[in-house]
Amino acid sequence: MRLLFDRGTIVLHDLPSSLDPSIIPGVLWDPRIAAWRAPGRLAYPLASELRRRDVRLSDRPHPQLSPPTGFQPVALRPYQQAAFDAWHEAGRRGIVVLPTGSGKTRIAFAALAATRTPALCLVPTRALLQQWANELGKYYGGPIGCLGDGQRSLAPITVATFASAYRNMALLGDRFGLLIVDEAHHFGNARHDEALDMAIAPLRLGLTATPPAPGPTLQRLSTLIGPVRFELKISELPEDSLAPFDRITQPLWLEPEEQRTYDDLRTLYRGAFAAFRITHPVAKWDDFIRIAANTDSGRRAIAAWRSCQRLLAFPRCKQQALATWLQRLSDRKTLIFVADNDTAYRVAREHLLMPLTCEIGRRERSVMLEHFRSGKIRALVSAQVLNEGLDVPDADVGIVVAGRGGEREHTQRVGRLLRPSDGKRALVVELVVQQSTEVQNADKRWSRLVA
Amino acid sequence: MLPESDIPIRLVDNEAHLDFLGAQDDPWLRLLIAEFDRFEGFPRRQLSEALAGPMPRPAPQWKRRAAARILFRLWDRERPQAIQPALLREVLFRCAAQSKAERARVREETAFVLQIPPEQLSRWLFCDLPSERLMKRPTASPSPQVLRQETNLAIAQAALMRAATVSIDLVGNARAIVRLARLRGLLCSVMAQPNHAPPTLSLSGPYALFRHTILYGKALAELLPRLAWCNRYELRAQCRLQGRLRDVFLDQDSPIAPAKEPKPFDSKLEQRLADDLQQHATEWHIIREPEPLTAGKHLIFPDFLFQHRLHPERRVLVELAGFWTPEYLSQKFARLAASNAPNLIVCVDAERACGVQAAHETLRLLPYRGHVDAKALMAKVEGLGI
Numbered sequence: 059m060r061l062l063f064d065r066g067t068i069v070l071h072d073l074p075s076s077l078d079p080s081i082i083p084g085v086l087w088d089p090r091i092a093a094w095r096a097p098g099r100l101a102y103p104l105a106s107e108l109r110r111r112d113v114r115l116s117d118r119p120h121p122q123l124s125p126p127t128g129f130q131p132v133a134l135r136p137y138q139q140a141a142f143d144a145w146h147e148a149g150r151r152g153i154v155v156l157p158t159g160s161g162k163t164r165i166a167f168a169a170l171a172a173t174r175t176p177a178l179c180l181v182p183t184r185a186l187l188q189q190w191a192n193e194l195g196k197y198y199g200g201p202i203g204c205l206g207d208g209q210r211s212l213a214p215i216t217v218a219t220f221a222s223a224y225r226n227m228a229l230l231g232d233r234f235g236l237l238i239v240d241e242a243h244h245f246g247n248a249r250h251d252e253a254l255d256m257a258i259a260p261l262r263l264g265l266t267a268t269p270p271a272p273g274p275t276l277q278r279l280s281t282l283i284g285p286v287r288f289e290l291k292i293s294e295l296p297e298d299s300l301a302p303f304d305r306i307t308q309p310l311w312l313e314p315e316e317q318r319t320y321d322d323l324r325t326l327y328r329g330a331f332a333a334f335r336i337t338h339p340v341a342k343w344d345d346f347i348r349i350a351a352n353t354d355s356g357r358r359a360i361a362a363w364r365s366c367q368r369l370l371a372f373p374r375c376k377q378q379a380l381a382t383w384l385q386r387l388s389d390r391k392t393l394i395f396v397a398d399n400d401t402a403y404r405v406a407r408e409h410l411l412m413p414l415t416c417e418i419g420r421r422e423r424s425v426m427l428e429h430f431r432s433g434k435i436r437a438l439v440s441a442q443v444l445n446e447g448l449d450v451p452d453a454d455v456g457i458v459v460a461g462r463g464g465e466r467e468h469t470q471r472v473g474r475l476l477r478p479s480d481g482k483r484a485l486v487v488e489l490v491v492q493q494s495t496e497v498q499n500a501d502k503r504w505s506r507l508v509a
Numbered sequence: 510m511l512p513e514s515d516i517p518i519r520l521v522d523n524e525a526h527l528d529f530l531g532a533q534d535d536p537w538l539r540l541l542i543a544e545f546d547r548f549e550g551f552p553r554r555q556l557s558e559a560l561a562g563p564m565p566r567p568a569p570q571w572k573r574r575a576a577a578r579i580l581f582r583l584w585d586r587e588r589p590q591a592i593q594p595a596l597l598r599e600v601l602f603r604c605a606a607q608s609k610a611e612r613a614r615v616r617e618e619t620a621f622v623l624q625i626p627p628e629q630l631s632r633w634l635f636c637d638l639p640s641e642r643l644m645k646r647p648t649a650s651p652s653p654q655v656l657r658q659e660t661n662l663a664i665a666q667a668a669l670m671r672a673a674t675v676s677i678d679l680v681g682n683a684r685a686i687v688r689l690a691r692l693r694g695l696l697c698s699v700m701a702q703p704n705h706a707p708p709t710l711s712l713s714g715p716y717a718l719f720r721h722t723i724l725y726g727k728a729l730a731e732l733l734p735r736l737a738w739c740n741r742y743e744l745r746a747q748c749r750l751q752g753r754l755r756d757v758f759l760d761q762d763s764p765i766a767p768a769k770e771p772k773p774f775d776s777k778l779e780q781r782l783a784d785d786l787q788q789h790a791t792e793w794h795i796i797r798e799p800e801p802l803t804a805g806k807h808l809i810f811p812d813f814l815f816q817h818r819l820h821p822e823r824r825v826l827v828e829l830a831g832f833w834t835p836e837y838l839s840q841k842f843a844r845l846a847a848s849n850a851p852n853l854i855v856c857v858d859a860e861r862a863c864g865v866q867a868a869h870e871t872l873r874l875l876p877y878r879g880h881v882d883a884k885a886l887m888a889k890v891e892g893l894g895i
Contacts, residue, residue: 065694065715088718090698090711097719224724228694228716252724256716348751351514357570361561400554403635410605410612412598417638422595426602435606 060117065228066256070094098231101258119258121235123176126214128199132168142168144288152284153264157292158473162265166238167197169263175235176214182241190217220250227256236261246279254282268466300476303484309492310375323362330359371397371460376489390455394439397460405439414440445470458488468503511667517571525755530657537568538653552641576660587643591625594637658766670726672746674713681740684810693728699808734768785883804848825890826853856881
């Protein structure tokens with residue numbers, strides 16, 4: 059019998075008459091080709107199952123790329139070693155949960171070095187693609203492939219963005235034996251899950267600081283990568299693992315005319331949402347947006363909500379406060395977090411600070427990050443790019459002007475500042491408009507971070 | 510491609526009806542084009558903000574958003590000749606970081622160093638970035654009719670981008686559709702229909718067996734403009750729209766702009782044979798790409814149908830076997846035999862066709878070397894005695 063990889067799936071050929079594949083979980087009859095088929099992820103479990111049933115396999119998928127060689131030893135801190143050991147002992151499948159800034163990537167490098175099998179590292183953004191490739195280069199002397207951000211090269215160790223992996227897994231699925239998924243919490247909600255389901259790699263390591271809450275998403279994530287094998291909270295980390303930080307929440311007030319506008323807009327959309335909840339008691343905000351878009355009054359409500367968001371993104375009080383803070387902290391390396399690209403460009407124009415948005419190209423981003431590291435520029439302003447994973451080692455001040463991504467985004471943003479160095483004490487300044495939704499959101503974000 | 514939120518659809522139970530633009534939409538389309546013209550030289554962001562507000566003439570919200578997306582795609586952007594915006598940013602932000610001077614002073618100094626007009630510095634600073642690019646009218650501004658056509662195609666493609674499976678009943682040009690589908694990695698199964706109705710093609714990707722995935726949506730959407738070249742088609746798709754799988758239906762009456770005309774010939778071999786037959790088959794109509802033959806779950810696409818001018822009941826199909834391996838050739842012959850088409854001549858490359866004739870005696874083989882001899886083929890056709 060033969061198991062053949064077919065564009066992200068496994069097709070069962072030359073079945074012995076004694077075998078009934080319908081009883082093997084995950085294997086389905088495909089009437090389109092008159093054969094049995096399974097998702098690529100099941101390649102190894104399927105082979106084991108067939109062996110257990112004494113079925114002889116003359117051919118089965120295995121990683122097509124040659125194993126990587128040339129790894130330097132990766133030194134791990136004790137808690138990183140514990141996380142690695144937990145993953146290793148659990149069959150080299152599963153998720154490691156560690157706070158942002160605690161060195162999850164190191165664990166990934168240790169896994170690459172220890173398994174010595176061709177590996178595909180998945181990262182959420184183009185910015186992280188380059189960072190991973192650069193960091194890998196410090197521990198690994200061989201060629202590093204990159205998929206995404208205009209690059210398309212394959213090597214025994216390849217880094218790919220989620221989007222590129224999703225598009226190309228039909229071709230790549232049988233090349234690698236190890237999958238490393240950075241910011242693994244992005245999976246499990248069906249958006250890009252095919253990328254993990256179509257790969258044959260039996261070894262899988264997921265890394266995240268913010269795992270999904272127990273429920274269907276986490277369950278699906280466990281199926282695709284493996285269960286959570288190790289988890290450590292900020293409070294459980296050794297003291298020197300993260301830089302200590304101070305938090306300042308600066309209360310701000312809208313100008314009377316802005317406050318009036320804000321209140322009017324909020325009344326409009328809250329009224330529409332309350333009416334919607336009466337007819338749809340279990341519906342969520344996303345459902346409201348979708349259904350409201352079909353009526354004039356609904357569209358007015360959505361427009362009002364968007365206007366509220368825009369107003370809170372960078373009102374006059376925040377403009378003044380930001381200017382003051384920038385002046386006061388002019389000698390410190392500062393990251394400014396805003397809600398959207400428009401605001402990032404506004405801040406950039408006004409204060410002559412480099413914006414780092416998803417629209418800035420790879421080369422320019424690298425140059426600017428290098429200038430930031432070397433101190434040639436002192437501040438970066440970003441909406442989303444700095445939210446996750448991107449390593450900005452020397453930054454020690456974060457000014458949170460506004461955000462859209464809730465508690466998870468906040469945890470990630472603060473994490474950018476907590477990479478430890480000698481004598482470092484980080485400062486997080488949060489600008490919070492009073493008498494607005496920002497007050498409640500800010501409290502929620504911090505309570506989650508501390509927890 | 511249009512995002513899901515911009516697809517104009519009407520939902521009726523499980524069906525999604527695509528709300529195409531028609532001639533009645535031309536007046537507001539004209540206004541929309543004029544609005545774009547008004548923003549020439551301004552950042553795209555400003556135009557987007559203006560478009561979020563009401564228009565002088567009422568326009569259906571979703572149609573308008575879809576048409577605006579297409580116009581954005583058609584419009585060009587201004588490229589400053591004097592400097593690369595990325596270089597301008599690097600110099601300006603570095604100067605600003607190292608200078609204690611007023612911001613305005615830093616701007617002036619940077620403009621001086623880079624030898625650009627100070628008043629243009631702010632304008633050019635981000636003009637290469639998608640949301641900040643400066644709008645530039647295309648050389649040929651689209652008419653409302655062209656915009657309508659392009660928008661309708663984009664609407665249909667955006668829906669198909671979210672398709673999990675597609676099935677198509679089609680007449681004419683089936684070969685091009687099947688070929689493209691396979692090239693895009695789709696599985697194409699054929700269901701013969703009773704009473705000589707056109708066969709149904711079901712298209713989906715290998716992985717679609719396990720989940721209603723939209724992974725193959727792009728490949729499925731690419732087929733759409735080619736369908737416009739079919740004589741007749743009916744397409745049914747299951748698309749994930751507004752959180753659920755919904756049925757979408759399109760046919761030849763859907764206002765979809767066709768793609769470039771498909772190439773008339775697959776290969777030079779076919780083209781040369783067609784040219785030669787002009788001289789040697791004067792008594793026959795030579796019809797390119799006749800309707801496919803159904804052989805079990807497969808379709809076979811003969812390259813030519815010869816139909817006698819005086820006796821139209823005399824019909825012979827000709828297939829050029831463009832094969833590469835003996836296995837492929839054997840499989841092809843097995844399918845041709847199963848199609849039960851007695852008046853079929855298969856032209857095969859003499860160097861590779863060894864030992865296949867005996868197995869399928871009902872088929873007429875014409876070996877060729879380099880090119881198919883039109884005279885020899887006509888002799889074979891006449892020799893069939895039909």
